[in-house]
Amino acid sequence: MRSAVVVPDKADDVRLVERIAHGDAEALGELYDRYGRVAFGVLYRMLPGPETAEEVAQDAFHAVWRQAGSYRTERGSVRTWLLAICRHAAIDWRRTRGKRVEREVTIDAAAELVSDARVDERVLTALRAERVRAVVRELPDEQRQVLALAFWGGYSQSEIAARTDTPLGTVKSRVRLAMNKLRERLEEES
C-alpha cells in the first residue's frame, strides 16, 4: 500500500459512502485504505503529536460514519468532504482541548504550505504532484503564508491579521487572490 500510487475512482468513492450510510463498517475501512494516509498526514501536521492525531482521526472517521447519509455528490468529491471533516475535527480539538503552548508550536509549523516529508505521491500521481507543487510555488510568499496559517494553523483571517500585524483587508485580499489563483491554475493543469 505504501508504495502504491492511489488514484481512486470518484464513482467508486461515492458507492463506498453509500455503503457506509447503510451501516457497512467494512466500507469505512476501505475508505480508510484509500484516504487514511493523507487524512492522518494532515492531522499529524495540524496537531501537536501522533497520539492526538490518532485520537482525532478516530473522531473524524466516526463523523464520516454519522454524516455519510447526508453526503451529496454535487457538493464535492468524497476526498474533499473527508478532508473537510478531518480539518474541522482538528480545529475543534485545538479550540476545545488544545493547550495554548501546543498551538503556538503549530504556528511555526504552519508557516510553510509545502512539507518536506510529503504524502503526495501516495494520493496523487507523481506527475500531478509535481504540477501541484509548481502551482503552489508560484504563489507570492505572503499569499502562501496566509493560506498556510489558515489551512494548517486553523486561524481565521482576523486572527492572522492580529498575529502577523497586517491590516485585515490585506489578509482578506491575499486569501482571495491565493485561493482563486490556486483553483484556476490547478484547473488549467488538469
Added chain:
Amino acid sequence: MSVERHPTEDLPAYALGALDTVENAAIADHVERCDQCTRDLARFQDALYQAAAIGAVDVDAPRNLRARIVLRHRGSRPHAATSWTARIADTLMRPVPLAIPAVLVVILLVSFAVVGLNRQQNDRYERALAGVADGRVVALTPTGANPDARASVVIPKQGQPYLVVRLPVPPSGKTWEAWVLKPGPTAVPAGTSNAGDIFILVLTAPIGAGDGVAITLEPIAGSQQPTTAPVLVADKT
C-alpha cells in the same frame, strides 16, 4: 441579516475555513440554498485537497488504527446519518398489506413531506449553530404562538453577539425585532430582520451577564418597546 447576493468575495475564505463565526454562518446558510455557490465551493475545496496532499506529513498511522475504526462501528447503525429522503425510501420499501386504503398512503406521504421539511430546516439550523467554534450558545424557548420557531443567541469571545433564527417570513408590513431584556424589567431594541427561514440577526444592543433576549413581531419600522408577545424568549443568557 440574510445573504441575498452570491458571496463571491468571501467564498474562497469560507472554503479555507478562515471566516469568523458570524460571516461563516451567513455564508453556510447561503451555500445551502445556492447551487452555483455549492459548485464553486466544491472547486475551491478540490484545489485545497491537492495542495493539502503535497503539504501533509508522510507518516505511518498506527498499525491498528484501521481495525479500531472498523471495530468501533461494526454492528452499529449510523443513526444520525441517514437523510430524511432515504428514511422515507426505506419506509416505502417495506411490505405493506394491500388492504390499506390508498387514502391512508396519501395522508402518510403528506405527513412525511411535512416532517421532512421540518427535518431539513432543523438540519440547516443545527448546521448554522455547528459553525460556532468559540462562543457561548443559549437557546431561546418558543412560546405557544409559534411552537416550531427556533432561535439561539451566540455570544462569541470576540465580536458582536448574534441570533441564529428559524422563523417564517414576517407578514407584509411587519418585521421580526430582537430585544435585550435588562433587569427592571426593560426591553432594549436590538435589531430587526425581514428575512425568513434560517437567518442571522446581529444584536445591535449590548448584552450583559444575566440579560435576557426575546424576539417579537413588530411594525415594519421596528418599535421602541415590544407591542406583541414574544415568539421566542430566553430569560437569561
